Amino acid sequence: MKKGDVNESFPFPFKENEYIYRYSNNSIPLKKSKCVEITSTYSQEIKLKRDLLNKYPTRCYQSLPYSKKAQWEIVELIIENLITYYPQYFEVKKNGSNWNFHNKLLDEKQEFIMGDHTSLPIEPLDFIGRHVQEDLILMMQRDANLYLDAGQLCFPANWSLAFDIGMNFQEIHYPIPGFKEAGLDQRILQFLLQLEPGNPWGRKNWSLMAGNRLDTSLETFDQWGKGRKLVTKKNAGKLVHLRVEVQTLSRLSRSNGILFTIHTHLLALEELANKREWLESFYRILKELPPYIVDYKGLSLFKDAVIDYLKDRLESGADLDA
Ligand code: HEM
Structure with missing residues (x-):
């Protein structure tokens, strides 16, 4: 990458001049009803996803039996998104309930009968998840709570779908320090219960990763966790990546469930540091980050x-683009 040639499409998670980071409800309404995004790494990520799904089916896919109707709603929502925002890549021909879905990027066609589980070789959520880069989680609403009833998760940030399946919103977020104590779990849940169809919300979540692996599941921690011990000021620019999840939340109108999508992006620190605003803001956020976070x-x-690496880059201002 050339000097100053930062990946402009990277979803940097902090606002301009934001120097303090705390947990909060940082969701914002989305301008477009768009819950999936196709990027330049589409083909390689879809291949990786499918390899993981084939090798580790229970780690990457879970569903409870009564989730199928809502799964079909997700198929419909995602296909509508794909043909609306990426008509050059995706097409669907409908004849009553008979749908013929064409993924031109992969040169694949799939015929199915909308709502008929026997018309697809795999479950509906598993099928559509294999055509998008996002991980897809279905939360179903009952008893004034949201339950994780199905999910396809190949690129988790250190959590386990097989462990979390069936849990409610507070149980899922239980490991986050201070979340329950600050009443955030209840407040965010109340906000989610009021989501309306056609008005999706989004948020970004971030972490740092020693390496550039997308599959950082709890189950594979022994493979990627040890990279953390290898980081030095000298190698941090290439080895360490800012990992950002672009998340969306869409209400499903018929089942009243919520589709939670997670699109994971990685950016090497040396690239991040090419952009002065990002470097300054991230350096100060990291310095001020409370110990529990x-x-x-x-x-x-x-x-x-x-x-130390970021400080060096800040001080050698000549390397910066502004
Ligand atoms: C409804 C769908 C959601 C699901 C399925 C979900 C799931 C998760 C999971 C599995 C974790 C990791 C917990 C662990 O350590 O085991 C997590 C972390 C977190 N979630 Fe959620 N979440 C959802 C919505 C939200 C929303 C709407 C917010 C805030 C507005 C939120 C805020 C957070 C925060 C702050 C963390 C900690 C992340 C970090 O510091 O790296 N979540 N979530």
């Missing part, structure tokens, strides 16, 4: 090396 995000072992 440092621990929870798994940064304790390498945060200081990263701060």
